[in-house]
Amino acid sequence: MQNWVPTRWLPTLWILSGEWRAHPVRMGLAVLAIAVGVALGFAVHMVNSAALASFGRAVASVQGWADVAVRARSAAGLDEGLYPKLARLPAVQAISPVVELTASWGKLARPGSSAKGGRFTLIGLDPLRAISVTPGLVGLSRAGQSGVGSRPAWQGDAVWLSPALQRATGLQPGDAFTFTAAGRQARFTVMGRLAAAGDDAQIAVIDISEAQWRFGQMGRLHRLDLKLAEGAGARAAVQAVLPADAVLATPEAEASRADALSRAYRVNLGMLALVALLTGGFLVWSAQALSVARRRPQFALLSVLGLPRAGLVRQLLAEGLLLGLAGAVLGVVLGYGLATLVVEQFGGDLGGGYFSRTQARLGFDVPAALLFGGLGLATALAGSVSPALAAARTAPAQALKGLGDAPDPAKAPRAWPSLALLAAGGLAALGPPIFGLPLLGYAAMALLLAGGVALMPALARLLLAPLARRGATWLPLDLAVRRLWGVPQAAGLALSGIVASTALMVAMAVMVASFRQSVDDWLVAVLPSDLYLHLEGAEAGGLDPQAQARLAAVPGLAHVQFQRVISVRIDPARPAVAVMAQGGHSSVPLIAETDAPTPAGTTRALISEPLAWLYGWRQGEVHELVIGGVPRRLFVAGTWRDYARQWGAIVVPLEDYRRFTGDATATEAAFDLKPGADARAVQEALQAALPVAVQGQAQFGRPAEMRAVALTIFDRSFAVTYALEAIAIIIGLIGVATSFSAQVLARMREFGMLRHVGVPRRQILQMLGLEGAGLGLIGALSGLSLGLVMALVLVRVVNPQSFHWTMDLALPWPLLAGLVAALVACAGGTAVVAGRRALGKRALLAVRADW
Numbered sequence: 001m002q003n004w005v006p007t008r009w010l011p012t013l014w015i016l017s018g019e020w021r022a023h024p025v026r027m028g029l030a031v032l033a034i035a036v037g038v039a040l041g042f043a044v045h046m047v048n049s050a051a052l053a054s055f056g057r058a059v060a061s062v063q064g065w066a067d068v069a070v071r072a073r074s075a076a077g078l079d080e081g082l083y084p085k086l087a088r089l090p091a092v093q094a095i096s097p098v099v100e101l102t103a104s105w106g107k108l109a110r111p112g113s114s115a116k117g118g119r120f121t122l123i124g125l126d127p128l129r130a131i132s133v134t135p136g137l138v139g140l141s142r143a144g145q146s147g148v149g150s151r152p153a154w155q156g157d158a159v160w161l162s163p164a165l166q167r168a169t170g171l172q173p174g175d176a177f178t179f180t181a182a183g184r185q186a187r188f189t190v191m192g193r194l195a196a197a198g199d200d201a202q203i204a205v206i207d208i209s210e211a212q213w214r215f216g217q218m219g220r221l222h223r224l225d226l227k228l229a230e231g232a233g234a235r236a237a238v239q240a241v242l243p244a245d246a247v248l249a250t251p252e253a254e255a256s257r258a259d260a261l262s263r264a265y266r267v268n269l270g271m272l273a274l275v276a277l278l279t280g281g282f283l284v285w286s287a288q289a290l291s292v293a294r295r296r297p298q299f300a301l302l303s304v305l306g307l308p309r310a311g312l313v314r315q316l317l318a319e320g321l322l323l324g325l326a327g328a329v330l331g332v333v334l335g336y337g338l339a340t341l342v343v344e345q346f347g348g349d350l351g352g353g354y355f356s357r358t359q360a361r362l363g364f365d366v367p368a369a370l371l372f373g374g375l376g377l378a379t380a381l382a383g384s385v386s387p388a389l390a391a392a393r394t395a396p397a398q399a400l401k402g403l404g405d406a407p408d409p410a411k412a413p414r415a416w417p418s419l420a421l422l423a424a425g426g427l428a429a430l431g432p433p434i435f436g437l438p439l440l441g442y443a444a445m446a447l448l449l450a451g452g453v454a455l456m457p458a459l460a461r462l463l464l465a466p467l468a469r470r471g472a473t474w475l476p477l478d479l480a481v482r483r484l485w486g487v488p489q490a491a492g493l494a495l496s497g498i499v500a501s502t503a504l505m506v507a508m509a510v511m512v513a514s515f516r517q518s519v520d521d522w523l524v525a526v527l528p529s530d531l532y533l534h535l536e537g538a539e540a541g542g543l544d545p546q547a548q549a550r551l552a553a554v555p556g557l558a559h560v561q562f563q564r565v566i567s568v569r570i571d572p573a574r575p576a577v578a579v580m581a582q583g584g585h586s587s588v589p590l591i592a593e594t595d596a597p598t599p600a601g602t603t604r605a606l607i608s609e610p611l612a613w614l615y616g617w618r619q620g621e622v623h624e625l626v627i628g629g630v631p632r633r634l635f636v637a638g639t640w641r642d643y644a645r646q647w648g649a650i651v652v653p654l655e656d657y658r659r660f661t662g663d664a665t666a667t668e669a670a671f672d673l674k675p676g677a678d679a680r681a682v683q684e685a686l687q688a689a690l691p692v693a694v695q696g697q698a699q700f701g702r703p704a705e706m707r708a709v710a711l712t713i714f715d716r717s718f719a720v721t722y723a724l725e726a727i728a729i730i731i732g733l734i735g736v737a738t739s740f741s742a743q744v745l746a747r748m749r750e751f752g753m754l755r756h757v758g759v760p761r762r763q764i765l766q767m768l769g770l771e772g773a774g775l776g777l778i779g780a781l782s783g784l785s786l787g788l789v790m791a792l793v794l795v796r797v798v799n800p801q802s803f804h805w806t807m808d809l810a811l812p813w814p815l816l817a818g819l820v821a822a823l824v825a826c827a828g829g830t831a832v833v834a835g836r837r838a839l840g841k842r843a844l845l846a847v848r849a850d851w
Contacts, residue, residue, distance in 0.1 A: 030284045030380075031327045037277025038331025038376040042368060043338040050343060050362045066096070066134050066225035068235060070242060071249045073569045073626045074579075075539035076661065077220035078246055085241060086224060091234035096133040098223040099124035099211040102537035103181035103204065105169065106696040117696070119537055120165050120202035122181050124211025133225045137205055139192050158206065159188035165202040166193055179204070182215040182541030183665070185693035216541055245629040247572045277379055284323060284383035285496065292316065292387040299391055309392040316388035317381060324380025328373035335372070336364060413457035421451030429793045438801035445790050445798075449503055452786035456495040460778055477770055498779030498823060499786060505819065506787025509812055511794040512718055516711065518807035519643050523710055525589035527703040529561070529670035531683060535697045539566055542665035543694065550689045551669065556677035562666035564657060568625060570615060577611055577648040579627065581657030587670075588651055591806075593638030594619050602635040603656045611648030612639055613804035625650065628661035646803055751835075768835040769828045776827025780820040 070086065072078045080097065087095045103122040127138050139160030159177055161169070171177055171190045178187045194205060212218050228234040239248050292299075299312055307315075343362045425447030431440035464481055472478040533551075535542055542564065543551070552560045561584050567576035588606060598604045599622065607617055617623055617636055624631040634652070642649050658664055673682060683700050690698055701709075754764055792809070800806055 027323065030323055031330065034277070034284060034324055034327025034376045034380055035331035035334055037379070038328055038372050039334035039338055041277060041375070042332055042335030042372040043342065045368050045372070046335065046339040046362060046365055047342050049365060049368070050339075067228045068226050068238065068251070069249045070224040070226065070238065070246050071569070071572075072222050073245050073247055074566050074576075075222075076245075076566065076628070076663070077217065077222045077540075078224070078243075079629070080219055080221045082243065082246065083221065083224060086226070086238065089237055089241065091229050091231070091237040092226050093229050094129070094132045094227040096125060096129040096225040097208060097221050098225060099208055099215075099217050099220070100222040101181040101211070101215060101217075101540050103179045104537050104697055105177070105179040118168055118202070120168075120179075120204055122179070122211065122215075123203060123205045124208040124217075125205060126208050130225070133227045137194060137203075139194055139205055156207075156210070157186075157188045158191045160192055160194050160205045161190060162194045162201055162203040165204060166190075168202060177204075180693055180696055181537075182217065183535070183538055183543070183691070183694050183697075184215050184541065185696075186214045243629065244631050245626050247569055249572050277375060284320065284380050285386065291319075292391045313388045313392050316391060317384055320380045320384025320388075321377070323384075324377040327380060328376035331376055332369045332373050336369075413461060415455060415458035418451045418454035418458070421447050421454060425451060429797050433801040436801075438798040441793055441797040441801060444793050445507070448786065448790055448793070449500060452503060452782065453496045453499050456499060456779075456782065459782060460495065460775075463778060464774075477767075481774075495775060495779040495782070498776065498827070499783040502780055502783025502819065502823065503787040503790055506784055506816060507790035507794055509815055510788065510791035510809070511799070513812040513815075514791075514795050514807050514810040515718075515799070516714060517810035518641075519714055520707065520711065521808070522589060522641055522643055523703075523707045526587055527706060528587050530673040530702070531671040531679060531686075532701050532703075532706065533669040533671070533686065534699045534701070535667045535694055536699055538667045538694065538697055542667040543669075543691075545664050547689075547691050547694075548666055548669075551686055554682060554685045554689055556674055556682040556685070557671055558674045559672040561670045562654065563668040563670070564654065564663065564665060565667050568627065570625070574614065575647040577650060578645050579625070579657075580649055580651045581654045582651055583654035586651050588640040588642070590638050590640045592619055596620060596637075598635050598637065602633045603652055604637045605634040606638045606640050606651040607636055608640055608642035608645060608649040609806060610642065610646055610804035611650065613800070614648055627652075627657065628663075630660070632660055641805065643805060646805075648804075765832055765835050768831040772831025773824050773828035776824040777820070779827070780823040783823075784816060784820060 070078070070082070077099075083095065083097050086092055099122075101122045101124075102119060104117065104119045106117040123137060125134075125137060131138050161171065161177075166172075169177065173190050173192050175190045176187055177190055178185065180186075188204075188206060194203060212220065226238065228238070235248065235250070242248060299307075303309070303312065340362055425444045428440045428444035428447060431444075434440060467481045472481060543562070548560075548562055561582070563583070564581040566579050566581075568579050569576045586606060588608075590606070591609070593606075602622055611617060615623075619636050619639055621636050623634055623636065625634055626632070634650070640651070671682070671686070673679060679702060687695065687698065687700065751764055755761070788811075795807055795809055
């Protein structure tokens with residue numbers, strides 16, 4: 001070894017290897033705790049990055065890589081008269097008009113096809129214009145050549161598919177493709193594939209005239225793709241001539257919008273993974289502190305032999321560094337494997353539903369690996385600093401006799417540092433979001449967690465003081481109470497892992513339970529009718545008045561309420577908001593409503609919580625919104641709770657919407673049945689009354705079924721959170737076991753002395769069981785209390801700042817009671833099991849050696 005290891009490192013390696021050989025399980029668990037946190041953070045980052053990149057490529061494919069695009073604010077589109085106006089601008093070198101619709105296809109009637117249907121983006125364009133602006137949207141012929149030179153191929157029933165859509169449908173050139181868009185059904189013939197649409201977007205392209213004629217878009221466009229001249233004023237020149245119902249969508253704004261869709265969800269998952277890493281850091285601190293306490297005589301001998309205090313600190317920090325390095329490397333490997341498994345088995349949406357239609361392609365992110373590995377390393381080092389400094393302060397003479405780890409019982413632990421941390425956490429929880437994210441909220445959780453763990457020695461002494469003063473007639477109980485009261489620092493070490501993991505688990509459990517209960521209550525409020533109809537992907541067209549009349553005439557119906565839902569862009573850099581035109585009395589669950597009369601010239605509107613958060617609209621204010629191509633003045637009469645539309649929704653009267661737009665169609669309907677009517681028979685009759693073109697888009701649902709589906713989706717969305725809860729519980733139980741095992745084995749002199757003075761082995765085991773159960777109870781209740789405070793931060797701060805909605809607090813008492821019972825039983829049982837190992841001849845020999 002001396003040939004390749006510097007001599008000055010030999011003592012360090014000798015001491016470290018001895019510790020690893022003596023306690024491999026405890027050290028391995030500390031490494032595993034760091035690895036779990038690193039793996040979760042790295043995996044969440046990689047999966048979400050891959051999914052976001054795929055989503056961005058899909059958006060770019062639909063955009064066609066134009067310099068900029070003029071987009072309609074709503075699905076109603078733009079007047080095509082804007083096209084020549086923009087084409088004449090000197091700043092515009094080339095322009096391509098586009099009709100863009102959401103389309104759907106059902107099960108294909110071709111031999112061997114197993115495809116069951118799906119949604120895609122239908123684009124209508126002029127290939128002669130598009131070839132110079134968005135060549136990626138121009139189709140290739142069967143021979144692989146551009147279809148521009150053969151104009152007839154683009155006319156009639158020709159359709160070109162992206163590779164992703166071609167794989168999904170299984171269609172080949174020459175096959176028939178029947179699909180529905182804007183409430184109309186049409187049949188086309190597949191001519192080939194798109195030139196460069198990529199593998200991420202499901203797109204079909206047809207001639208623009210066919211799109212306008214066959215799908216009821218005559219005189220309307222949805223997008224104008226532009227190639228601009230060089231110069232800083234080109235975009236400004238285009239912006240200056242845009243009407244109110246058009247927005248300039250730059251590539252930067254589109255990328256920002258795509259990122260904004262899931263940013264809060266991704267950040268929350270990453271933060272929860274880092275909290276799990278912080279919990280692992282407490283286990284490292286606990287393991288290192290117990291190791292230092294057990295090895296103080298060894299360190300004292302090294303000090304007597306000439307090792308300076310700085311050298312001892314470096315020794316222990318080197319141990320922490322190696323623990324962190326091993327945990328970081330293992331965590332990165334585990335994280336990459338976990339990310340690969342998730343992408344292959346479940347896709348890239350991680351339960352959030354933002355990227356469910358993307359094909360994420362995973363790659364190894366070296367900077368992210370270094371970042372999360374570095375966080376694991378820093379966590380392990382931070383957990384080793386306090387034990388190292390404590391070891392360096394111990395007098396060698398006391399430590400050689402095993403007295404260095406016996407603090408003066410008369411000296412009370414200091415509580416003010418932990419109280420300062422708790423106060424700082426409370427102040428951070430009151431802070432506003434930063435960059436639209438609850439960063440101060442998560443800082444508050446970290447400060448509260450650190451303060452709560454640091455408070456454990458003082459809290460243990462405070463709670464046990466009455467019992468210690470009064471004493472107990474039963475010897476095991478009296479010994480257990482006096483031991484815990486006299487050595488609160490040791491109790492704090494054992495409690496750190498319990499409190500940290502319990503608090504994390506309780507906080508997440510309460511947050512999820514509150515959210516789930518609030519969603520369930522909200523579903524009951526928004527689904528008062530007996531049956532509902534929704535047309536999927538029908539923004540550009542829906543049920544015409546004749547179809548609505550046929551549905552209303554179905555026998556067994558007492559009342560029908562139709563609704564028209566469209567999307568309107570307020571900010572080009574943000575996703576569109578939903579405008580819900582409702583007839584009759586609105587069923588949205590109001591949080592607040594004003595009694596003030598609607599001002600003249602305005603329309604009474606209700607806004608959702610997310611819209612109020614994002615755009616700053618307040619009750620009683622008047623704001624403008626483009627509906628029907630003209631800015632309309634809306635009077636904000638109230639705010640309602642909405643968990644379905646994270647980016648905001650506005651409810652306006654259906655008659656006002658129809659007056660603004662002339663659009664009498666509907667996309668949704670709520671049906672109240674007559675008493676005694678058969679819901680299944682009425683649903684079948686309604687399905688038969690629908691126009692054939694929209695039957696494939698129609699989705700019927702009953703309130704109970706819709707609630708069940710919504711809660712299933714909710715549980716899937718929080719699957720990662722449930723996994724983090726399970727990991728927190730496992731880490732906590734492991735921390736209990738390792739802490740008590742190490743402390744019991746380090747107290748052999750104490751047990752030997754008790755045996756010498758005549759205390760039976762059975763009573764010592766009872767004492768240990770009571771100690772363990774007492775610490776488990778204190779830790780579980782402290783973790784429960786701290787977790788409830790952290791849950792308030794999650795419910796009242798993190799969720800509103802992340803997703804822009806509020807929820808009611810709900811406590812899952814059966815789960816919390818079961819957790820407390822499990823921790824108490826685990827702590828007491830572990831102490832007894834470890835005591836059986838320690839109460840042998842080694843305890844008596846330890847006392848004899850001390851004499």
